[in-house]
Amino acid sequence: MLVIKEKYIIGVDIGGSKINAGLFKNGKILKSVKIATSKKSRREFLNKIEKIIGELIFKIDKKDLLGIGCGVAGALDLGEGVILNAPNIKILNGFNIKNWLHKKFGCEVKIDNDARLFLRAEYLFGAGKGYKNIVGMTLGTGVGGGIIIGSKMVYGSNDSAGEVGHMVIDHGKDLEVLTVKQIRKSKFSKIATEKFEKNLGIGLSNIINILDPEVIIIGGGAIEDIKIFLPKIEMTAAEFIISPKSRKHVKILIGKLGEDAGAMGAAALFYEL
Amino acid sequence: MLVIKEKYIIGVDIGGSKINAGLFKNGKILKSVKIATSKKSRREFLNKIEKIIGELIFKIDKKDLLGIGCGVAGALDLGEGVILNAPNIKILNGFNIKNWLHKKFGCEVKIDNDARLFLRAEYLFGAGKGYKNIVGMTLGTGVGGGIIIGSKMVYGSNDSAGEVGHMVIDHGKDLEVLTVKQIRKSKFSKIATEKFEKNLGIGLSNIINILDPEVIIIGGGAIEDIKIFLPKIEMTAAEFIISPKSRKHVKILIGKLGEDAGAMGAAALFYEL
Numbered sequence: 001m002l003v004i005k006e007k008y009i010i011g012v013d014i015g016g017s018k019i020n021a022g023l024f025k026n027g028k029i030l031k032s033v034k035i036a037t038s039k040k041s042r043r044e045f046l047n048k049i050e051k052i053i054g055e056l057i058f059k060i061d062k063k064d065l066l067g068i069g070c071g072v073a074g075a076l077d078l079g080e081g082v083i084l085n086a087p088n089i090k091i092l093n094g095f096n097i098k099n100w101l102h103k104k105f106g107c108e109v110k111i112d113n114d115a116r117l118f119l120r121a122e123y124l125f126g127a128g129k130g131y132k133n134i135v136g137m138t139l140g141t142g143v144g145g146g147i148i149i150g151s152k153m154v155y156g157s158n159d160s161a162g163e164v165g166h167m168v169i170d171h172g173k174d175l176e177v178l179t180v181k182q183i184r185k186s187k188f189s190k191i192a193t194e195k196f197e198k199n200l201g202i203g204l205s206n207i208i209n210i211l212d213p214e215v216i217i218i219g220g221g222a223i224e225d226i227k228i229f230l231p232k233i234e235m236t237a238a239e240f241i242i243s244p245k246s247r248k249h250v251k252i253l254i255g256k257l258g259e260d261a262g263a264m265g266a267a268a269l270f271y272e273l
Numbered sequence: 274m275l276v277i278k279e280k281y282i283i284g285v286d287i288g289g290s291k292i293n294a295g296l297f298k299n300g301k302i303l304k305s306v307k308i309a310t311s312k313k314s315r316r317e318f319l320n321k322i323e324k325i326i327g328e329l330i331f332k333i334d335k336k337d338l339l340g341i342g343c344g345v346a347g348a349l350d351l352g353e354g355v356i357l358n359a360p361n362i363k364i365l366n367g368f369n370i371k372n373w374l375h376k377k378f379g380c381e382v383k384i385d386n387d388a389r390l391f392l393r394a395e396y397l398f399g400a401g402k403g404y405k406n407i408v409g410m411t412l413g414t415g416v417g418g419g420i421i422i423g424s425k426m427v428y429g430s431n432d433s434a435g436e437v438g439h440m441v442i443d444h445g446k447d448l449e450v451l452t453v454k455q456i457r458k459s460k461f462s463k464i465a466t467e468k469f470e471k472n473l474g475i476g477l478s479n480i481i482n483i484l485d486p487e488v489i490i491i492g493g494g495a496i497e498d499i500k501i502f503l504p505k506i507e508m509t510a511a512e513f514i515i516s517p518k519s520r521k522h523v524k525i526l527i528g529k530l531g532e533d534a535g536a537m538g539a540a541a542l543f544y545e546l
Binding site: 209210212 | 348357358405406418420422423425429431432433434435437439440442445478479480484486516518
């Protein structure tokens with residue numbers, strides 16, 4: 001890990017329901033802003049983003065700003081900087097957020113998927129410290145994921161590795177549809193809770209059977225609502241894990257960094273991994 | 274890739290229904306033997322293994338034998354060399370095949386899971402040449418898998434990464450139960466075929482959503498029976514792939530090396546990857 005000292009970094013996390021931005025230096029958060037995600041028009045959305053970043057860098061000399069890291073909940077073209085498909089912020093689809101931020105603030109810009117940034121932050125500063133093989137899963141408006149193998153982030157061949165929420169696990173339905181969205185609709189009825197526990201348990205066991213990580217770190221906006229169900233979810237997962245050694249050793253942890261994880265991870269795009 | 278020149282390597286592939294062994298030099302197969310897997314007793318099984326390896330190395334000067342690579346269809350402790358759980362060759366469960374081969378033949382022995390060896394061989398010599406991110410899937414007595422990311426084999430934290438056959442995809446049932454085993458039972462009735470196509474398509478799309486490989490290579494004993502269904506299976510997979518770029522670019526290929534892939538991969542354990 002290469003920490004760039006003495007320079008400021010802006011981290012922005014654009015989620016389906018809120019935007020979280022922070023000013024970072026030496027891996028520490030100095031100042032942060034949270035606003036609701038504006039979905040009316042792209043123009044209004046961008047005005048708000050410009051405003052909150054403007055506030056964060058207001059007192060900083062431009063030459064002391066290393067860059068802006070930006071996370072978006074959706075499929076991105078990381079090289080081009082285009083938001084390909086953000087299912088919960090459709091006004092951004094097709095928009096080149098990287099070029100726009102670069103033009104507005106004149107600094108280097110790096111972007112990534114929000115779930116990968118959650119994992120990056122937890123790996124560098126939170127629950128994933130010291131592990132080499134980690135899967136991160138975010139349960140929020142949708143279900144996202146990221147994969148670290150041998151201390152390296154796995155991007156895949158088209159920057160879309162880690163989409164664990166779109167793993168189909170029952171009746172042609174995917175983990176995202178069968179878990180977070182389901183539990184919110186049903187307001188924790190007993191039957192809905194049991195289904196949700198079983199489906200999330202199966203989702204975790206599938207990940208463990210395929211990737212055999214040391215640890216799975218769960219975070220995202222819905223984690224507070226569901227963490228009481230974790231022991232039951234782990235029991236279901238254990239039933240379906242094929243390797244006795246994995247079953248014994250794998251850990252399922254909750255992220256330590258709370259709602260700042262995304263913005264921290266975005267700033268940490270300027271750290272080598 | 275480091276090819277060890279001028280030395281012989283034995284590759285043995287112990288599958289659920291047959292054992293395939295070969296004598297290799299400079300990446301080429303010189304001689305091979307195939308026998309049915311003897312499941313009556315461990316003693317009889319080992320006698321046969323000793324006999325076929327003995328025949329392959331009969332005319333070779335011991336100092337010219339680099340080592341023996343051995344693949345087993347099951348969960349292994351690669352460090353210790355113990356077969357933890359071979360569901361289709363139960364007589365081997367708990368047996369230290371690595372130590373036994375070393376004592377019998379006095380050379381270095383390396384072992385690995387048979388599906389990973391299929392992938393290793395296809396990557397080095399077959400359908401996977403030139404790709405960096407590959408998933409291999411074997412459809413045989415069971416369903417196995419292996420993963421290469423960034424040209425490196427992924428072993429996971431407990432040597433059990435790649436168990437794609439144990440991914441649950443419907444009704445608490447896994448890909449192995451819902452595909453190969455199912456299609457064999459039902460002798461290709463129309464309904465069974467449709468279910469099988471759908472389930473294998475979903476299994477592939479899950480792998481693509483999670484790992485975003487350039488290519489998935491399918492092999493194993495059942496591939497000849499099912500390759501006519503591949504176009505339909507690919508169509509189902511495409512329905513469930515979330516990233517438009519992955520959907521467009523991912524390739525689903527059939528292995529090129531046929532039934533020798535496992536033994537070739539076993540010998541190739543002596544090649545750096």
